[in-house]
Amino acid sequence: MNIYSLNSEITEESVPVLLDRKERHRLLRKTDIIRAAEHVFALKGFHKATIQDIARQAQYATGTVYLYFADKDSLYFSIVEEKIKRLLHILKLKASQVRGTREKLESSIYESLRFFDKEHDFFRIFVREESCWSIKSKLAKSTTAQERKEFSIKLMKEAQAEKIIRRDLLPGQVSDMLEFIITTFIFNWWEEGTERKKDLKVMSGIIMDLFLNGVKQR
Amino acid sequence: MNIYSLNSEITEESVPVLLDRKERHRLLRKTDIIRAAEHVFALKGFHKATIQDIARQAQYATGTVYLYFADKDSLYFSIVEEKIKRLLHILKLKASQVRGTREKLESSIYESLRFFDKEHDFFRIFVREESCWSIKSKLAKSTTAQERKEFSIKLMKEAQAEKIIRRDLLPGQVSDMLEFIITTFIFNWWEEGTERKKDLKVMSGIIMDLFLNGVKQR
Amino acid sequence: MNIYSLNSEITEESVPVLLDRKERHRLLRKTDIIRAAEHVFALKGFHKATIQDIARQAQYATGTVYLYFADKDSLYFSIVEEKIKRLLHILKLKASQVRGTREKLESSIYESLRFFDKEHDFFRIFVREESCWSIKSKLAKSTTAQERKEFSIKLMKEAQAEKIIRRDLLPGQVSDMLEFIITTFIFNWWEEGTERKKDLKVMSGIIMDLFLNGVKQR
């Protein structure tokens, strides 16, 4: 299973021919369930969402869920992991399409904003709402999360090499900071329902600015 | 009940003489339970912690907990609220002891770091771990949380007035950003078990610097 | 303890001098509690009424109730028994004041109506609302209930001897029937809030008529 295989634009046809019919079938079911689960989790939160809710939403029987996911935790975990995978995929793709570290940073910020904006539900589930501690720590150790972190750290190191970013900071820390600034903006963006139509481009410009220059008046 | 009365350093003697024996007794029990609950919540998270766990930890019977707290939510809520109260109290106190907005900002950052460092368990519960949505929204409306936010916003406005902080940003957003940066640092501090003995003073200096000047190499 | 001793008109003075101070004191407490319990049971029903409710209502501590009553059942039992005792006392007294079996019957009906009318709460507790099976069967075997039944049966036997009532019926059954007719009337009387001010005298006349002549049109 690769990044493409869980892409939500998957349709019967688009599934890579590499997988045999059985595998393809299996994948479709899984995607159905994940999609339903995402919806239900976002609506009710992890603990109040029941497997029955999810199954009903996906129009399968309760037991069917367990043919594809070991347990509730796994299902939740899968959602999060898949999202991160997709975000990472996008970030990598877009980064590969621009030259210059600064441009890569800008792309990263913009695409992250775009992604979370589209994936409102996911953001609510994972970033802001309740989840389950055991899952979070499990996730932190997952390959995908690691990969994502590595991608970001690599970018930071590049920026440090090019003297865009101070060298006395740990790349990991800088990377986290950027993540948190983005998160803060998105969160506020939703809370203040008003003038929220400030363009994503503009938003990402502000973030870039803040990230690089801080909040100091010049 | 004031900020002092739930102070975790409370001992038989330190309890203000203002309270009669009964009230004092009650307060001690409450503190016992809160302390136990803090521990259990931090260990297991809100949902997996049971009232029986907490009662056992506090060496009381299950029902005793309900003599002091209406329900599980209330108990959790009490813990969080009390902590915020205490942090706010410290922040205000320390801020009143320095002159200058910049110094107040520095004090805020340093004291927050110090507080969260001492309250490791609490930090884990509230800032990073799961909690319950209903509680969070209840909390957001609580006077204490409001006060805390107001305090922070006031500081940001002052900083904007004194041209320390850019005026084109909403004070609320800036305040959130600072909070997130602090959070990030503490979190990373714990995760990376190594060289974590970097002094709190140094840490808060770095944060102040980052907050004001961003990550741009100069 | 005799019939008088639990009479609700008891005041410190009216308590028979036969009892020593301690006993008198004890009796007053018991009466306080019974009175409170009656109120609370009537308000909430047996199961939803708590000992704490009752204690609070009586303005005693929870534990105090247990100095006078072995347990909740006993307390409930005491109330019912005391009421029956008082009704029986009244019936006997009034019956002794009239001549003739028919008059005694009339007196019985009238006084029962009067009693239940005054003791609305009690009626609700015992006759119509929930109670506890175990208590009811315990009560059925109590001396007081037995006495009351005997009194009624004696009256029925007299009526049979005087050919006022058919001799082919068991006195116990006839006695029950009368009781149920009275019950039915009282119940309906309360339900149909309207013209309920039909005089007790008139009511008891109708019941007497129905009891003796049945519902047959003549």
Next chain:
Amino acid sequence: MNIYSLNSEITEESVPVLLDRKERHRLLRKTDIIRAAEHVFALKGFHKATIQDIARQAQYATGTVYLYFADKDSLYFSIVEEKIKRLLHILKLKASQVRGTREKLESSIYESLRFFDKEHDFFRIFVREESCWSIKSKLAKSTTAQERKEFSIKLMKEAQAEKIIRRDLLPGQVSDMLEFIITTFIFNWWEEGTERKKDLKVMSGIIMDLFLNGVKQR
């Protein structure tokens, strides 16, 4: 679901073919549980009976009960309502098979006696034992109970029209009285374990006689 479908004589075969396999299966389970509940409620009363008791008696797991009944109240309610439905069905059926109001009255009395005699457990639960106030008031408003009362009242009105019953009495009251007389008889019948083999026919004759002619010696 009609009167037949919950009939306690249901067997795999007797279930109307109208229902598909699933529905039939469901009905059987429901009947199992109702039967068990009836037994346990009659044995312990509403409050002391636990869902676990009932489930164990029915040889199902605790949770299974909740697949068929929303809660304890509903289960209890279902039992009572079903019984009333069945009694009403019988009364109507039998009443339709005789001519004359007097005969209908006789039939009503006899069939009620027969029904309560067979449904000893139920009678104990509902008519004489504790239940729950909330359920009782819920029941009083139920269509079934209304229907039953209407049926009885209609009969009384007919009897009044035919001058079998005095016209100066409210039909509702007369109907209640008859109900109470029947109740009294059944209750006594069980209590006095002795010569209780007095035939049901004879019993209902006596009741009819008492109801119409009262207890007056002629």
Next chain:
DNA sequence: CATGAATGAGTGTTCATTCAT
């Protein structure tokens, strides 16, 4: 005696998980 804080067994209900069909 009076108190009322403490107790802890008990219960209705939920829901993740299993498994016979």
Next chain:
DNA sequence: CATGAATGAACACTCATTCAT
């Protein structure tokens, strides 16, 4: 494979009862 009925452990909360003060 799919189903969804059945399972039963788990848990928050209550309250009759006790007992140290």
